[in-house]
Every structure is written in structure tokens, then in C-alpha cells.
Amino acid sequence: xxxxxxxxxxxxxxxxxxxxxxxxxxxxxxxxxxxxxxxxxxxxxxxxxxxxxxxxxxxxxxxxxxxxxxxxxxxxxxxxxxxxxxxxxxxxxxxxxxxxxxxxxxxxxxxxxxxxxxxxxxxxxxxxxxxxxxxxxxxxxxxxxxxxxxxxxxxxxxxxxxxxxxxxxxxxxxxxxxxxxxxxxxxxxxxxxxxxxxxxxxxxxxxxxxxxxxxxxxxxxxxxxxxxxxxxxxxxxxxxxxxxxxxxxxxxxxxxxxxxxxxxxxxxxxxxxxxxxxxxxxxxxxxxxxxxxxxxxxxxxxxxxxxxxxxxxxxxxxxxxxxxxxxxxxxxxx
Amino acid sequence: xxxxxxxxxxxxxxxxxxxxxxxxxxxxxxxxxxxxxxxxxxxxxxxxxxxxxxxxxxxxxxxxxxxxxxxxxxxxxxxxxxxxxxxxxxxxxxxxxxxxxxxxxxxxxxxxxxxxxxxxxxxxxxxxxxxxxxxxxxxxxxxxxxxxxxxxxxxxxxxxxxxxxxxxxxxxxxxxxxxxxxxxxxxxxxxxxxxxxxxxxxxxxxxxxxxxxxxxxxxxxxxxxxxxxxxxxxxxxxxxxxxxxxxxxxxxxxxxxxxxxxxxxxxxxxxxxxxxxxxxxxxxxxxxxxxxxxxxxxxxxxxxxxxxxxxxxxxxxxxxxxxxxxxxxx
Numbered sequence: 170x171x172x173x174x175x176x177x178x179x180x181x182x183x184x185x186x187x188x189x190x191x192x193x194x195x196x197x198x199x200x201x202x203x204x205x206x207x208x209x210x211x212x213x214x215x216x217x218x219x220x221x222x223x224x225x226x227x228x229x230x231x232x233x234x235x236x237x238x239x240x241x242x243x244x245x246x247x248x249x250x251x252x253x254x255x256x257x258x259x260x261x262x263x264x265x266x267x268x269x270x271x272x273x274x275x276x277x278x279x280x281x282x283x284x285x286x287x288x289x290x291x292x293x294x295x296x297x298x299x300x301x302x303x304x305x306x307x308x309x310x311x312x313x314x315x316x317x318x319x320x321x322x323x324x325x326x327x328x329x330x331x332x333x334x335x336x337x338x339x340x341x342x343x344x345x346x347x348x349x350x351x352x353x354x355x356x357x358x359x360x361x362x363x364x365x366x367x368x369x370x371x372x373x374x375x376x377x378x379x380x381x382x383x384x385x386x387x388x389x390x391x392x393x394x395x396x397x398x399x400x401x402x403x404x405x406x407x408x409x410x411x412x413x414x415x416x417x418x419x420x421x422x423x424x425x426x427x428x429x430x431x432x433x434x435x436x437x438x439x440x441x442x443x444x445x446x447x448x449x450x451x452x453x454x455x456x457x458x459x460x461x462x463x464x465x466x467x468x469x470x471x472x473x474x475x476x477x478x479x480x481x482x483x484x485x486x487x488x489x490x491x492x493x494x495x496x497x498x499x500x501x502x503x
Numbered sequence: 504x505x506x507x508x509x510x511x512x513x514x515x516x517x518x519x520x521x522x523x524x525x526x527x528x529x530x531x532x533x534x535x536x537x538x539x540x541x542x543x544x545x546x547x548x549x550x551x552x553x554x555x556x557x558x559x560x561x562x563x564x565x566x567x568x569x570x571x572x573x574x575x576x577x578x579x580x581x582x583x584x585x586x587x588x589x590x591x592x593x594x595x596x597x598x599x600x601x602x603x604x605x606x607x608x609x610x611x612x613x614x615x616x617x618x619x620x621x622x623x624x625x626x627x628x629x630x631x632x633x634x635x636x637x638x639x640x641x642x643x644x645x646x647x648x649x650x651x652x653x654x655x656x657x658x659x660x661x662x663x664x665x666x667x668x669x670x671x672x673x674x675x676x677x678x679x680x681x682x683x684x685x686x687x688x689x690x691x692x693x694x695x696x697x698x699x700x701x702x703x704x705x706x707x708x709x710x711x712x713x714x715x716x717x718x719x720x721x722x723x724x725x726x727x728x729x730x731x732x733x734x735x736x737x738x739x740x741x742x743x744x745x746x747x748x749x750x751x752x753x754x755x756x757x758x759x760x761x762x763x764x765x766x767x768x769x770x771x772x773x774x775x776x777x778x779x780x781x782x783x784x785x786x787x788x789x790x791x792x793x794x795x796x797x798x799x800x801x802x803x804x805x806x807x808x809x810x811x812x813x814x815x816x817x818x819x820x821x822x823x824x825x826x827x828x829x830x831x832x833x
Binding site: 334362395433438439449450451453 | 546663693697699700721724725745748764765766773776778
């Protein structure tokens with residue numbers, strides 16, 4: 170897949186990314202197994218697009234984001250960003266690349282240092298990367314704060330003086346400080362109230378248009394992902410199950426998991442909601458330390474057959490641009 | 504007309520804080536009919552949970568005080584009851600499930616013991632009876648191998664399973680009213696769908712009334728018959744569920760519905776966002792509490808807090824302005 174799309178302007182190419190966290194037990198801390206958080210994930214993100222990465226908690230979406238940034242060093246696979254394989258880089262070289270990719274975190278309360286002023290927080294990346302110092306940094310901070318629609322005079326205040334939505338704006342300003350081309354948004358709005366979510370999402374969309382940003386938008390809220398993304402990838406237990414354009418995946422989901430996931434979302438309209446056919450999945454997500462053989466989803470899948478336990482389904486292109494990892498997805502193609 | 508099962512009148516709850524007295528609930532009145540599911544919607548800090556905790560006498564005091572109001576439940580005022588009397592109501596006649604199934608179960612007690620406790624306390628069952636009943640309850644909420652799992656501890660259950668246990672516990676004494684405080688917020692969507700399905704099934708089987716507190720307008724749409732929208736400790740709109748979603752009248756409700764992206768929506772439009780933040784109520788409002796964030800604000804809104812005005816047979820709204828005509832209501 171990467172080879173096919175690699176040339177048409179992909180900023181980020183993730184190939185067979187694997188991230189296993191070892192489990193140690195016993196007195197001598199012997200490795201007894203591994204949590205297979207990400208287990209062979211491939212996708213690419215084109216310049217200027219938003220790729221939504223959705224899945225339930227524990228499916229490995231956050232780990233994928235962090236592994237791309239090399240905050241975890243992957244067990245296997247490659248992450249090609251702007252033509253450079255990040256996995257091969259170390260030290261100073263990697264630090265230089267990190268300028269171009271930033272992250273916005275889920276929890277606006279935990280991701281800002283309570284002992285630093287807003288000015289110090291937003292200016293820190295500039296100082297760390299020796300982009301600017303002193304007065305120039307302060308100038309840039311003021312500019313960044315006004316970009317995220319906050320009063321520039323707030324730079325002397327501390328994070329506790331702000332609400333969740335304002336804190337998330339500070340996080341966005343910090344991410345923008347070094348003029349990155351890729352921002353990984355790790356559930357940036359799930360800790361916020363509904364009316365505040367819309368403010369932050371609108372801001373993110375506006376900034377994308379203004380600075381030609383590329384987003385990897387990680388979330389569990391499928392309605393919001395549909396709203397913000399150009400393409401959407403659905404993850405389950407460390408594996409991407411389906412990837413397609415946003416309208417395509419929501420209107421013609423080919424994977425039984427995507428179908429169930431979509432039908433589980435409540436729609437804020439009692440008339441529409443009453444008419445919908447719902448697929449309710451049985452059971453819970455299995456443990457990634459001991460995933461099912463073959464297809465990861467087979468234990469909860471309504472159409473699973475014997476083959477699903479034996480063979481891991483290939484991630485194949487069933488329709489142009491529409492990839493799915495399921496042995497029996499052909500029946501859903503219209 | 505039948506007497507409502509629960510009738511709350513002019514409830515006011517305040518909290519003393521170092522910064523001053525916070526008025527969390529400011530004269531809330533509502534009624535719950537028998538067999539009805541009532542949705543209570545609002546953002547964090549709007550007073551929805553505090554209202555329900557006040558009803559059950561679960562407000563920690565100090566710092567909390569129920570400053571005024573009456574809560575009638577089968578002819579008795581719950582607020583006049585002693586703690587002893589209230590304890591017989593809580594759990595047995597009105598029960599509550601909370602948002603976080605992680606922290607609302609005792610981690611050092613087996614699930615079985617926790618389920619048996621209310622059965623022995625309220626229904627006077629002995630050990631054996633209560634254990635059998637506990638196994639039945641677990642099976643009822645769809646936990647496989649219920650009998651064996653009674654001896655497990657909460658950490659051996661997943662989040663969805665724990666919430667099922669909480670529901671089993673809440674329903675153990677066949678309560679007349681179940682108050683659910685954001686029970687699915689901490690769960691994934693597929694698990695949320697399982698739990699909602701379960702609650703709907705049990706509601707129809709057991710015929711209980713439900714008060715469902717949530718910030719998710721989507722959840723309420725599929726579950727409730729009537730909805731209250733709260734803001735800054737006031738009920739600002741009340742309507743039947745279809746009416747509310749088809750015809751929201753309060754600017755805040757309109758904003759909330761508009762700020763939700765819908766999974767069944769194709770086009771890409773900018774989300775409606777309500778600028779600003781909800782207020783912290785250091786005093787009761789003498790003007791409309793939503794006025795500073797409102798697009799339709801008129802001078803009168805800043806002078807007088809609107810009461811709930813009737814705009815339809817089953818629809819009341821606390822707003823001076825008719826948003827359709829952008830004129831003051833008569």
C-alpha cells in the first residue's frame with residue numbers, strides 16, 4: 170500500500186509498524202510475554218490532509234501516535250516522515266526532525282506544567298531547539314497566543330487560572346511554536362465539554378487551512394472524527410481493520426467491526442435513532458497480551474467462521490482507496 | 504391525573520467554599536411519573552448531579568446545604584426524613600448508579616458480598632437466599648457464569664462488566680426509581696450500546712422509572728421520554744424528547760445541538776460553537792445566566808432572569824426571546 174501511495178505526496182508513511190511492550194515476571198525479571206499494543210500497522214498521511222484514527226480504549230491508537238514520534242522506539246517497521254526513516258535516526262538528527270512534528274495531548278490538566286507560566290510553556294520548544302531567545306521568544310509567544318485566539322497578555326499567568334478549553338488552546342499554541350508540518354492530536358477534545366469541544370475543533374480546522382498543517386487525529390468519538398477527517402482508519406487490538414475516505418467508510422463500512430461501531434453511536438435525534446438497525450457486539454475487547462489467533466476481531470464478530478481463527482486476514486484494497494482486513498468483507502461491497 | 508412518583512419543588516443547594524458560597528442548584532422543580540424515563544442534560548458544573556444527590560440526601564454537609572425545597576416521594580418529604588428513614592428509601596425504593604464503576608465498588612470485597620449487602624439489609628434475606636438472589640441478578644445483567652463470578656473481586660471485571668454489576672446492585676431490591684448519573688460516560692461506544700440495551704430491557708421488564716443524567720444528547724435521544732436541560736443550576740428547558748430535538752427553543756439548547764457533529768451527516772460545515780464559559784454562581788442570578796454567551800441577548804435578559812414559560816403543551820423554556828422571530832415573548 171505504501172508503495173502505491175508513496176509518491177502522491179505522502180508526508181508520513183507508516184509501514185508494518187510493530188510495538189510490543191515486554192512483560193517481565195519472577196525474581197530474575199524474565200520476559201514471559203509481550204503486550205502487542207501495535208501489531209503490524211501500515212498507512213500513510215498525505216500532506217495537508219487529516220487522517221482520523223479511531224478505536225476503543227486499549228486498541229493501540231495512542232501507542233501508534235507515540236511510536237510515530239519515536240517517543241517509543243518501535244519493535245519493527247518503519248516510519249518515513251518527509252522522506253526520512255525516523256526509526257534509523259538517533260540523538261541530534263532525531264531531535265531536528267522532531268521540530269516538524271508535534272503532539273497535542275488528551276488531558277489539558279496533566280499536559281501543562283503547573284509551575285510554569287503560559288509564556289514559558291509556549292516558549293519552551295523555541296528555547297530548547299535554539300530557535301529564539303529572550304525577547305524574540307516573548308514576541309513569538311504573544312503572536313502564538315493570538316493565533317489560538319487567546320489574549321496575548323495571558324502569558325504571565327499559570328495554567329490553573331484557565332479552563333479546560335483554554336488550556337487546550339495553550340497546548341495547541343505550544344504545538345505550533347516551531348511551525349511543524351505534522352501534528353498528532355491525541356484525543357484533544359475528549360476531556361472537554363460539548364460546547365467547548367466545538368470551539369477547539371473549529372480552531373484546529375482554521376489553523377490547518379492557515380498553516381497547511383497535516384493532522385493525525387486520534388479519537389474514540391466517531392462523530393467528531395467524521396467531522397474533522399479526510400480519511401479514517403479504524404483500529405482494533407493493535408491492527409487497522411478498515412481505512413477509507415470519510416464518507417465512504419461511514420456510508421459503506423465493509424468490516425463487521427466498523428459496522429458495529431457505527432451502529433453503536435447514539436444519534437442526537439430521537440426520530441432517526443428509533444429507526445436505526447443496531448448491531449450490539451457481545452463481550453469485551455480481548456487482552457492485547459494474549460490476542461486471538463487469526464483475525465483479532467473473530468471472538469466478537471457476528472460473521473466469523475473457522476477460517477478466521479486460522480488465518481490473519483490480509484489488509485486488502487476492496488474498492489479504490491478502501492482497504493479492509495476481513496476474509497468475508499466482499500459480501501458487503503455494493 | 505395520577506400523582507407523580509417523585510415531585511421536586513424549588514430545590515436549592517449551596518456549597519460553602521473559601522471563595523464564597525456557590526449556588527449549585529437554584530430553585531429546580533420537576534416531577535417524575537410512574538414508568539417514565541426522564542433525561543437530565545447539561546455540561547459539567549450545571550448542577551445536574553447535585554440536584555439528584557440532594558434528592559437522595561447524599562450532599563456532604565458541610566460544605567453543602569440544602570437551602571430550600573421539598574422532595575415528595577409517595578407522599579413523604581424526603582428532605583424532612585432522618586438519616587435512618589432515608590436509608591430505607593435509598594437502595595430499596597430509589598437507587599442510584601454512578602459514573603465511575605471503578606471507584607463505586609469496594610475493591611477489597613467480593614462482588615457477591617457487595618451484592619448481598621443490600622439484600623440482607625433491606626429485604627432481610629439470610630446468607631444463602633441472598634447469595635442465590637445475587638447470582639440471579641448477575642445473570643440478569645448478562646454476566647456469564649454468574650454463580651462462579653460471585654467470588655471474584657472488582658478488579659477481575661472489565662469496565663463494562665463492573666457497570667453491569669453496579670446495575671445489578673442498584674436493581675437488587677426492585678426500586679421504583681433508578682437514578683443513573685452518567686453511567687456510560689467512562690465506557691467505550693460498543694460497551695455503552697450494550698449497557699443501554701440492558702437498561703432498556705430491564706426497564707420494560709421491571710417497569711421502573713428512570714432519571715438518566717448525561718451530557719450526551721445522543722444517549723438521551725434514544726432512551727428518554729422527557730428531557731430537562733440544565734444550565735448554571737437552573738432548568739432552562741423542558742420538553743418531550745421529540746419536541747426538544749425537533750424544536751429546541753432555548754439558545755443554549757440550540758447551541759448544544761448545533762455543536763454536535765453527527766455521524767449520519769455528510770456535509771462538512773463549521774460546528775456551531777457557544778463562545779465563552781459557563782458562569783460560577785456566587786449568587787442567585789438576577790439576570791439570565793446565559794445572557795453573556797447568548798447570540799439573541801436583549802436588554803431585558805440582563806435585567807431579569809426569565810422563569811420557565813410555556814411555549815407548547817409539553818414544552819417550557821426559560822428565555823425572554825423567541826429565537827424564531829428574534830422578538831421578546833409575550
